[in-house]
Amino acid sequence: MSIDLVLEERGVSRRHKAVVAAIVAVLVFDGVDLQLAALSAPTMMREWNLSPAAFGPALAAALLGMAVGTAAGGRLGDRRGRRRVLLGSVLLFGVMVMAAGASTGIVELAALRFVCGLGFGAAIPNAYVLVAELLPPGSRTKAMGLLGMATVAGGAVAAATALVVIPALGWRWMFLICGTPSLALLLVLVRTVPESPRFVLAREGSEAAARLLGRMTGRPVDPGELEQQDTKAPAAKAVRAPGGRLLTRPHLRLNLGLWTAFFAIFFANIAINSWLPSVLSRAGLSLTGSFGASMVFFLFAMAGAVSMGYLVAVFGSRPTLIGGVLLSVAAVGAMPLLVRLARSVPAMGGTGFLVLAGLAGLGMAVVNAGLSAVGTSAYPVESRATGLGVAMTSGRIASVAGALAGGAVLSMTRDDTAAFFAVIVAALVLCGLGILTVDRHLAPARTERGARGAAQRVTAGRARGNPTSG
Template sequence: MTDTATVDVGEVLERARIGGVRVLAVALCALVALFDGFDLQIIGLAAPSIARSLHIPVAGLGAVFSAALAGLAVGGLVLAPLADRVGRKVVLLAAVVCFGAFTLATMTAGSVPALLGYRFVTGLGLGTAVPCAISLASELVPAGRRATIAGPLFAGFPVGGVLAGLLGSRLIPTEGWQSLFVVGGIAPLVLAVLIGLLLPESPIFLVERGAPAERIARTLARVVPGLAVDASTRFTGAQRRRVEKAPVRRLFDAGRRGSTVLLWVASFVAFGVLVVNSSWTPTLLAPLGVPVARTAVALALFNAGSVVATAAGGWLITRFGARRVLPVAFALSAVGVGGVGLVAPSTSGVAVMEVLVGLGLGCASSGVIGLAAVAYPTAIRSTGVGWALGVGRVGSFTGPLVVGVLAAAAWAVAGVFGVLGAACVLGGLAAAAMRPVRAEAGLLAPTTLTEGAP
């Protein structure tokens, strides 16, 4: 290659075979999402034991559950956008170390304030790590596959929940609830070491930020082995822009304002109902005569359906378009979650309805994030994904509190699940109202949520 050679980074990533470092990078990022689901599940499994040891009344456990969810929202909304300024990898690495360390610290909590503080900071790390992982993985694959990749990445969330349940059933009776937090803390710290050693920075981000050519050449050579580049090469393929002090404002630039709001509504509903279904269903169904053990089986089926649909959500959007896929997913969720309240106390009926909920919400949640991953340009991609996911975290924080108010007001179980079904209908209407346009330069996914140029 001559001294005057020019390499279009986006074109290189588009044409090169996906393998080696890129497959490893996607796998490492998927593990980040897995630990998100694992952490949120183990606190629920450990909650009764924690309540006894710290003398927390059952009603007070709501604050324990919400502490990490609040941290998740703050991390996604406030900290994840830092990755658009200082780099995907460095922010991701710091976030993984954060949630690993404070998961371990949870075991040492000797008071309720300490427990809430540890859970909140754990949530900060998780809320920052997941959007960074999605942004980094999506920028290491061809642009047309970004939504497809986001689906399997987010499938790690329900897989983590299943893994936590399997480990919890074995470890808690023999080793105590603390054992889950040992696994949930040490494993992310090991993952952080692997990220530091093996995960490359996004070449697209490096070009966008005007990094030294030597660093871009070194990174691109890792991502695409065999490509002849060196420090004398001129790299193009991403338009350099000055990053604003408040890049979130660019999510509301003329042309994408309305669709950003609609995306947020869909995300709020998808994640809010998802968490409510997982956390409140056993409590709501118990007075109707549904044993907790049977509800656990139904929720296992819910998670299984969610794993399949979450992995498929991004691909379905890439293949058929968001306006076709997301409304159907939300409609399926509405039928399932509304049906739970109607068919109870039939355990077989509840199990069937929970499968529908898992399929619908799995596809809707991964589809929303997959859409965000392809809808925004490089300069604000982590901001866009972080805010879409952060608003979803606000939904997951708010939903259980709303259902708690309804339960305290002695609403009928069918009525509570009916409200959740109505919320799913609202999410579907928001998804249907998004206006697709042709892909922009450097943003090649066939369907985006934007209404104008980025």
């Protein structure tokens, strides 16, 4: 009997729910801490007498650190264990966030934010892979949606906290207040989150994996059943050489598709998040209205991330992700038309921008969360964290490119925002092509249940000495 069959037969336990809640909290704090420099920027620039251009490296440093940390963290997770790397990542970004609050200048801040980014980036692929390998197969896509929502929710929490803390106490307290809970969460993670049973099976054998599965599910597991399963399980040698099989011909379409899709969706997302308020202000919307559109984008993005799991369960990942791309293209493509209309009839702009921002956030979040769900299931166990980490790294690199390209396009076109939105639409189309390139999509839940039922019948037949059963 495979690990997946053991988990599926026994369902979601209280321990599973505690693990998901703890890892969701990690990603919420990840989202909070990532936004700290951007939210504190106006106050810090006044205090240090800096221009926006001079402060830019501090904002880019965390994104660059995330790009490095995501790739390195995924590889370390395959080599040393997902749990160990996740705990180390939380410790690193918690300490470094508080240290950044004591910065005395822009160079020191940028260096500390880069190290923070290493922790942010390394946490993400290991968090996703841990949840995917600890939960029953039928619950994974919905859990991926919750994880996708968590980082977005962290940005919203950070914005709400900044409104209260920075005016009253200053930006240094903002870093301290947001960094401290990350370290407190570390104690919860140590007690709550176990190692991946697949990693334990590969490294320590079936008895250790059976004990872990027994603790997770609340019922004993026979180690002999797991030994029977895994002539196909990743050997310890494979785990010690993570990524060795990643860049091979069987993974060609998966790699190219995921790398392209992650790059394009992160580019579009960051460009919208960074520059939408400025674009809407150019269109004549008030500053409050511009921020309102951004808030609606985030709120609908949270809904999109959560709904992704349910949509994939019904339709499968390919139709769901392509649907998210088409919705985003339609919403972003309509924005320049609404900009022109708002200049002629200002009353038409406010509500229209809220609707389009919400639809864009919904579609992009479905795609973002769905790609992570595909990545956690498509790569083989011995290189799963590495594969997802490398794919996400392409997105982190695109984050820097999106922020810079958006500003450059707006500077070149001045009052004409059509080119800005056209660049985002082009990125979304590229994302759709990447999704279509991927050759290992998630099937609808009913199809997966049928396949697992057939596998169970075959396993039972072999146990009775009838290899053709099922």
